[in-house]
Amino acid sequence: MVNEAPRFTVGNFGKALASPLYSFFLVLNRGDRRLATIQATRWKRLFWSRSRTIQEMETLRPHCCWQPEKVDFVLDCVRRTEGLDGDIVELGCYQGGGTLLMAEALRGMDSSRTIWSFDSFEGFPEVLNEDRTENGECHATEERFRDTSARAVRETMRFFGVDGYVRIVEGDFVDTVPETLAGTDRTFSLVIIDCDVYAGAKFCLAYFVPKVTPGGIIVVDDYGTPGELDSSTYPGVRKAVDEYLDGDTGRLVHGARSMWYMTKE
Numbered sequence: 452m453v454n455e456a457p458r459f460t461v462g463n464f465g466k467a468l469a470s471p472l473y474s475f476f477l478v479l480n481r482g483d484r485r486l487a488t489i490q491a492t493r494w495k496r497l498f499w500s501r502s503r504t505i506q507e508m509e510t511l512r513p514h515c516c517w518q519p520e521k522v523d524f525v526l527d528c529v530r531r532t533e534g535l536d537g538d539i540v541e542l543g544c545y546q547g548g549g550t551l552l553m554a555e556a557l558r559g560m561d562s563s564r565t566i567w568s569f570d571s572f573e574g575f576p577e578v579l580n581e582d583r584t585e586n587g588e589c590h591a592t593e594e595r596f597r598d599t600s601a602r603a604v605r606e607t608m609r610f611f612g613v614d615g616y617v618r619i620v621e622g623d624f625v626d627t628v629p630e631t632l633a634g635t636d637r638t639f640s641l642v643i644i645d646c647d648v649y650a651g652a653k654f655c656l657a658y659f660v661p662k663v664t665p666g667g668i669i670v671v672d673d674y675g676t677p678g679e680l681d682s683s684t685y686p687g688v689r690k691a692v693d694e695y696l697d698g699d700t701g702r703l704v705h706g707a708r709s710m711w712y713m714t715k716e
Contacts, residue, residue: 476490483602489610493610513551515551521706522552524706525553525710535664536638537641537662539557540567542644542645543644546599547603547608551607551608554613565618567620569624570620570621572599572600575647576623578687579650582685582686582687624654638663639663639664642660642663644669645672645673646688648685648687650687663715665715666715668712669713672710673688674688675689676708
């Protein structure tokens, strides 16, 4: 009996296309692996079963630098500020893992708020002496957090259907924040400062705290873990916060791990 030739099925066709599709989009996107994977998966939806696509979507969730305790805390802040006037601003988003979680929370609440997410998408700027530990070490090295792009983060939000809740702004905070918000009276109910360095934290505090609505929350990551503040991984952030508060550190409340927050009075 002659073996029957393999049947053509939509599923088999999709599997055959998987690798060539990825390779094609990798070249098209100049080596951006995340963009290539998302775009290839979107095309594969046309040929693969829905259940398989859903599984692949979960593997494409972007990396989130926040530990589970921080995620729970931030999402609680999102919920607590939902009834207040003003949008959410995130200063430092990396691959958009935290951004996606917050956007999904807003979608779940049918919120009218927008997340303004600012990042250079080029890693850290030049670090200052304030960012070095007592022994001269600095964790804010130039090669960190460069495996991302504004386009990839935008594509991620669109892929998961939350792009209507997010505005991605690329560039140095000092330039892009004033340019983006110039001429507006926009206020914020939640500010998340996660830029890891002295200059960025200092600028963000000075610019955004006055724009927070009463009852709004200002979260600062990397201020330090309780009991170990003197050995903070990012001492520049702690210095910027202490300078801004001018000794009134009693306003700070511990949120989760190295995250602390203030409530606008």
